[in-house]
Amino acid sequence: MILPGGTAVEQLEQAVLAEESGWDGVFVWEAAYGVDAWGLLSAIAARTTRVSLGTALTPLPWRRPWKVASQVVTLDQISGGRAVLMVGLGALSTDLPETGEEHDLRTRAAMMDEGIDLARELWNGGQHFHGDHYTYDVDRSDLAEVGVPVQRPIPIWVVGLWPRPKSMRRVLRCDGVMPQYDGDESPATMREMCDWLTARGVCDGFDVVAEGETPPDDHSAGAAKVAPWADAGATWWLETRWEMPHHSPERMREVRERLAAGPPRVE
Numbered sequence: 001m002i003l004p005g006g007t008a009v010e011q012l013e014q015a016v017l018a019e020e021s022g023w024d025g026v027f028v029w030e031a032a033y034g035v036d037a038w039g040l041l042s043a044i045a046a047r048t049t050r051v052s053l054g055t056a057l058t059p060l061p062w063r064r065p066w067k068v069a070s071q072v073v074t075l076d077q078i079s080g081g082r083a084v085l086m087v088g089l090g091a092l093s094t095d096l097p098e099t100g101e102e103h104d105l106r107t108r109a110a111m112m113d114e115g116i117d118l119a120r121e122l123w124n125g126g127q128h129f130h131g132d133h134y135t136y137d138v139d140r141s142d143l144a145e146v147g148v149p150v151q152r153p154i155p156i157w158v159v160g161l162w163p164r165p166k167s168m169r170r171v172l173r174c175d176g177v178m179p180q181y182d183g184d185e186s187p188a189t190m191r192e193m194c195d196w197l198t199a200r201g202v203c204d205g206f207d208v209v210a211e212g213e214t215p216p217d218d219h220s221a222g223a224a225k226v227a228p229w230a231d232a233g234a235t236w237w238l239e240t241r242w243e244m245p246h247h248s249p250e251r252m253r254e255v256r257e258r259l260a261a262g263p264p265r266v267e
Contacts, residue, residue, distance in 0.1 A: 001239040001259060002027045002056045002211075005246030008035045008043070014255055015044040018051060022262045025052035027086070027238065029246075030059070032097040038071035045079035052082050056238065057159065057178065059090030061108040062101040065115035066136055069122045073149045081150035085119070086178060087112060088159035107133075113170060116156060123149050157207060162193045172200060176207030176235075187232035194233030211238040214264045216257050222264030230266050237264060 001023055003011045015026045026044060030037040041053045053075060058068060068085070076083035089108045090101070102108055114131040121129050122136070125144040129136040157176035161167040164182060171177045177197075181189055194208060210229035214222035226237050241255055 001025075001255075001263075002029070002241075003255065004029065004241045004251065006035075006252050006255075007247075008040050010247075010252060011035065011040055012043050012047065014259060015051070016047050017256065017259045019048045021259050023051060023259065024263065025054070025084070025236070025238075027054050027056035027084075030055045030057065032062075032099050038075060041075050041083075042078050045075055045082065048079075050082075052084055053079055054084030054086050054157075057086040057088045057157075060087040060115040061111035062090045062099070063115075065118045065134060066122060068115070069119040070147065072119070072154055073123060073147050076149045076151055076154055079150075083149075083151065084155050084157060084176075086157040086159075086176075087116065088178075109166070109170075112158075113173075116158070116170075116173065119156070120153065122147065123154060155207070157209065160193075162189065163196070168193075168196070171197070172202070175205070176209065178209040178211075187228040190229065190234060191232040207235045208233050209236045209238055210234040211240050213240060216261035219261075219265065223266050226264045227266045239263070 001018055003014055003026065005011075006014070011028060018026050028037050028040055037055050037058070041055070045053055060068065072083050072085050089105070089112060092103060102111065111133045114133050118129045118131070118134055118136060122144070125148070127138050127140070127144060153175065155175035157178055158170055158174040159180060160171035160177040161180045161182055179190060179193055183189065190208070190210065197206065210226075212225065214225050229237065239258065241251060241258070243251070245251065
């Protein structure tokens, strides 16, 4: 489930409830200001033993990639290998803070590609990276020695706009995709995308994400909603509650109820 908001303590308690109730992953929102996603996830890691942990999502072009790589590897170590890095270009909308970051779409795409490469280079023990947007140089092996991830590799999931060629070529370089659709959003469209990925050699370990809401009090209805996406190739269903306000008492109650009821099950 993606935790939509609340204080750090509220979200920590929700994450513990998620693991107790049988969920497989907990993802948190990363905003320009508010509860810090990676500090929260590390606290969750220390209180849980099983659930995968990540953001939904990190706008990589608006972050320093070496800082993100450090945060993710720290989470991976504390959690014993449960970190997931989900990245996107960053949304341009009036309800998000204006912080002077890059707006040009092509520039952000190039920055994200380099950010992915730089993070992987650091996780692999590299000390040097030279790109058009980022430069990283250091001659200290101790930094690489303590920054070794548990997972090899730490999975990177990326937003991919189907069927845009440039976006989908980026997907092929990653370990999973959160699809967006230039057209109809349906299981049939997801199946087309999955067939395209399979034809290009994507292996069985590749993750495909679907998202939406299922009811807490009708498990049959939840399974019926998720099953077509699973049949189309989705490997993860992310339960969401995105309506504003994210942190109201009513929304926090809804999140706790949905978590306590357990995830939708597809036989």
